Amino acid sequence: MARLQDSSEYLGDTAKLNEILSERGYLFLRDALGRKKIGKVGGDIIGVLRSFGFVPPGSSQAVWSGKVPSGNELTLGHGSAVAKINNLPSIKNLILRGGQVSLLKRLLGGEIFSWVENKDRGIRIMLPGKMSYSTVGGVKGTTVTPAHQDNYFFRTPNYYTTWIPLIDTDESVGGLAIAEGSHRNGYYQHWYRGPEYLGVPENRQEAESWSVSGGSPATGDVMAENFAMTWLNADYLAGDLLIFHPLMLHRGLENTSNKIRLSADIRYQRKGTPTIWRARHTFSYSKRFEAELRDTVGKMGVEPALALKVIDRLYVEGPKSEGLKTRARAAAKLLTVNNNS
Ligand SMILES: O=C(O)CCC(=O)C(=O)O
Ligand SMILES: [Fe+2]
Incomplete structure (x- = not known):
């Protein structure tokens, strides 16, 4: 894997940072948040994980004890350990007042809106290995985040994602990789296979194998196979900051590794710029809506590829006063007509 380019030498030069961000689609800033400060945040999380038995007694490192979550302890949004972590003063402070916020304030030239869902979606606890699990409305995913653009989750151009390693994260601990220059290619097709969320295929072979096994694109128009893909990552250290574009x-x-990967992915935009419903609600709220939506469309009995499109359309629009059944029927009709013309 090739390496992210560090721009921390330009930390004082707002214009230069903005130039790099728009050209490369990302800013990787070594130690921009401070190793000591972030080390303390990581330490607080490790304390909670230790109290739940995920870290051995007496260990101050994010070493995994081997304990498998019981029930929903680590479930994103509302898990019991996750809720404790999200309530830590140091976490709240990082999300609302961390160095990434003041940097974005400079880059965007005004006050910053920290998305509401940062509160219960922001912190990632990634145990070693790759496990499948079920989420809302029967959607199946894996603990290793598949290739995607955040634009898939959040259809608005007006924000940046910040990804923050909360412990030292070399390639064995995992972390994040981005596809060089991909923010210039448009919105990629994001695939499902039945209830299984697959993300973006990395090449033609993968798209073909997904297709013959019953997969299809739910949204997006760019075919990944039309672009070369060079993955970039880094040996991340606590204190580093990665900022990237919604289409990256x-x-x-x-x-x-034998460690629990701790990281944050949190999103910000300039206050007052147009936003989307998800930015104004908690992750738990959005997931409840999604579950109800998938359930409603699932019961309509339309063919799977159309169902995916109906779900996507209503998901982007978000909750409204009109009933979901009525909205889903109207969307199915409209999308069928569009497909046939
Ligand atoms: O930390 C990760 O593995 C990826 C998180 C992410 O990209 C997302 O949920 O949008
Ligand atoms: Fe993402």
């Missing part, structure tokens, strides 16, 4: 293709790397 990226993926999680499998954690093959």
Whole structure:
């Protein structure tokens, strides 16, 4: 894997940073947040994980004890350990007042809106290995985040994602890789196979194998196979900061170490610029809506490829006063007509 380019030498030069960000689609800033400060945040999380038995007694490192989560302890959004972590003063402070916020304030030239869902989606606890699991409305995913653009989750151009390693994260611990220059290619097709979320295929072979096994694109128009893909990562250290564009293709790397990977992915935009419903709600709220939506469309009995498109359309629009059943029927009709013309 090739390496991210560090721009920390330009930390004082706002214009230069903005130039790099728009050209490369990302800023990788070594130690921009301070190793000591972030080390303390990581330490607080490790304390909670220790109290839940995920870290051996007496260890101050994010070493995995081998304990498998019981029930929803580590479930993103509302898990019991996750909720404790999200309530830590140091976490709240990082999300609302961390160095990434003041930097973005400079880059965007005004006050910053920290997305509401940062509060219960922001912190990632990644155990070693790759495990499949079920989420809302029967959607199946894996603990290694597949290739995607955040634009898939959040259809607005007006924000940046910040990815923050909370412990030292070399390739064995995993972390994040981004596809060089991909933010210039448009919105990639994001695939599902039945209830299984697959993300963006990395090449033609992968797209073909997904297709013959019943997969299809739910949204997006750019075919990944039309672009060369060079993955970039780094030996991340606590204190580093990665900022990237909504159309930057990226993926999680499998954690093959004996450590628990701790990181944050949190999103910000300039206050007052147009936003989307998800930015104003908690992750738990959005997931409840998604579950209801998938359930409603699932019961309509339309063919799977159309169902994916209906779900996507209503998901982007978000909750409204009109009932989901009525909205889903109207969307199915409209999308069928569009497909036939
Ligand atoms: O930390 C990760 O593995 C990826 C998180 C991410 O990209 C996302 O959820 O949008
Ligand atoms: Fe992402």
